[in-house]
Amino acid sequence: MEITPAHTAAFAALSHDRNPIHWDAEYARRTPFGGVVAHGMTAVLLALGEWAGGRPFRLEEIRASFVKPLYHGVAYELAWTERPGGRVRLEWRRGRAVQGWCAFRWTETAGTEAGPKLSSTGFEPRVQAAETALADALEHWRGGSFPYAMAAGMLAESLPVLGWRPGQIPVRQLEALLAASYFVGMEFPGRQALFYGCELEFAPETDPGPTAGFAFAGLDPQWDDRMNRLALSGVGTGLTSFELTALLRPAPVHYSPAEIRAAAGVSAKFQDRVVLVTGADRGLGAVLAEALAAQGATVVRHGRSAAAGVAAVSGELTDVGECRRMAREIRARWGRLDALVLNAFPVAPGWSFGEANSGEWLAYLHAGLACVAVPLGEFLPLMPPGGIVLGVAARGGVGLGAVPPPLVAAKGALESFLQGVAGDHPEQRFVVLRAPRMLTDQTNAAFDFSPPVSAVPVACRILAALNWPGESDAGNWSVVVGED
Amino acid sequence: MPKTTEEILPEFSKVVGKVLEQDALQLKYETTAREVKDWDSLRHIEIVLAVEKHFKIKFNFAELQKFKNIGQMCDNIAAKLAKAG
Known part of the structure; x- marks a missing residue:
């Protein structure tokens, strides 16, 4: 079972669930998923459709759990008992x-x-997901009802894309499944929703008729602020009961310049030094760039989009041509690099060994290493002797709350790679920081058993490790641990 | 009669095993969530809710952040049950 962008588009058109996590790549990049994910309910419909094989049926009850995010282009194995x-x-x-x-x-x-032929109910779907404050939304929906209508005009077009034929399932049952996805993703909790599961129990009576509008009613939202979890139950058209569960994801991570400067202090340690930080758009890279600037450095921020008025370069780090172009730009604008902080790294996949195949593992290792090796190859010639190359590696560990296994593997490769290069370049100092799991957009989950640490103290550790020749006894290769 | 941690452990294992769909799951006092297959942050939410429902107790946020292993969770449950009488 593979979910394609066409499936996602058909589901969105039919359900009106246009939560940005499913289509807005820029928005989705700043979530722990690292990119757009498919609607969980699309997987339910595709799986049901494949199981049914064209048979018409009605549901008595259905429970679903969206355990992990689903990505386009991945071949999922569908099994049933x-x-x-x-x-x-x-x-x-x-x-x-x-x-x-x-x-x-x-x-x-x-x-x-x-x-069936459906008449219009006058339901006007949202174009953008709601961003209502939680307390207001809880008050608004408690005891209330939510009328909904799928895009009936899209049935004939969308259902076959999802492997169904019109009339295969009672239309109100289909509508209930779509309503669940729309309600969580667009209304409540809305934009930052993470739909986790649903339970629908259908009334024995069949179709309430084509003209009756669908609604969830008697809404009883239960909010668990320990885990940012919402359980929403009630009844509905053709439903004796339903329960939807969702998590409310936190807003994107932001470390304030004031907080960073307060922790890192202000000095002239990096006065007249040109320092390039890769991946300085956000997370540790952004914190580090701010902290370095506070020590007087001329910080060249590398990111996906170079902001106007800021010393920045933009380009794909895994592309030799792009890195060469950036190197020329750096030479032309700043003349040289005194320090190179290799921070950018591809988002860690959520899978383990055995979950993804060896080819997927190797592709991730390659992408991770390329983010370091390619820019190093092009930027090292810009560095006069006595410079510093810093790589951000990761502390190991397994299981809950630890750095994900593919990231541990790729960061281990990074560390060994830099150690190898250090042997070839005694004129530069190479430092690797084994960073703990930090709060960034990638780790910013609704709930975490062992929450990640702030990037600010880690950046301070890096500052302390960036010593110019004569400031430290360390040789040209050292490893620093980023937390006590 | 209040239950001891030793009495709670097998019950606790059963509840966790149900959530994780591992029928034969046997947790020890020293077991940590990291050592249990599939016990990730999302499943942790389900596990906490299922445990609370089963024992009719409620953990506060600070407690949830502090548990270092299964035993500490069971100790906490035992204390809560004793308090509730």
Whole structure:
């Protein structure tokens, strides 16, 4: 089972669920997912459609859990088990790891070949996901109802894309599934929602009729502020009960310049020094750039988009031609580099060994190492003897709250790579910082068993490790641990 | 009668095993979440909620951040049950 952008587009068109996590690459990049993810309910529909194989049926009840984010272009293995009484469990897996599942009870029906005709209910979907303050939203929805209508005009076009034919399932049941996705993603908790699971129990009576509008009613939102978790239950059209669970993701991480300067202090340690920081748009790179500037450095910020008026270069680090162009630009504008901080690194995938195949692991290792090796190859000639090259590696560890295994592997490769280069370049000093798991857009989850640490003290550690010749006894290769 | 940590452990294991779909899961006092397959942050939420429901208790935020292993969680449950009488 592979989810394609066409599936996502068809689902969005039919459900009106246009949460930016599903289409806005720039927005999605600043989430722990690192990029756009598919709607969980798209996986449910695709899996149900594949299981049904064109059979018409109605659901008695359905439960679904969206365990892991689903990405376009990944081949998920779909497996199912059937038990007596029309009980089925569908699972989509990557390697041996379950990424999501739905369990349901069904009965066969005659279906309606042509599909139902629906009249307009006057429902006007949101164009953008709600960003209502949680307290206001809780008050607004408690005891209330939520009328909804799918884009009935899109049924004939969208359903076949998702592997269904119109009339294969009672239309209100389909609408309930779509409403769940729309409500969580667009209304409540809205833009920062992470839809986690749903439970729908359908009324024994079949279709309430084509003209009746769909609604969730008797809404009872339960908010758990310990885990930023919302459980929303009630009844609905054709539903004896429902429960939706969602997490509220925090806003993107922002470290304030005042906070950074207060921690790093202000000095002239880097006066007249030109320092390039890769990946200085956000996270540790942005903190470090600010901290270095406070020590008098001329900081050249490398990022995806160079802001006007700031000393910055922009380009793809894994591309030799782009790095060469940036090197020419640096030479022309600043003449040289005194220090190079190799901070940028690809977002760590959420999979483990066995979940992704060896080819995917090797591709990630390659991408990670390229982010360091390619710029180093082009920027090292800009550095007069006595410069500093700093690489950001990672502390190891396993399991919950630890650095993800692919990142540990790639950062280990980075560390060894720089040690190798240090042997070849005794005229420069090479420092590797083994950073702890820091709070960045990648680790900024709704709930974390062991929360990541602030990037500010880690940046201070890096500052302390950047010593010019004569300031430290360390040789040209050293490893620093970024936390006590 | 209040339960001891030793009495709570097997019950606790059962609840966690149900969430993680590992029927034979047997947790020890020293076991940490890191050592249990599939116990990630999202599953942790489910586990905490299931444990709270099963034992009819509630952990506060500070407690949730402090538990270093399964045993400490069970100690806390035992204390809560004793207090509730």
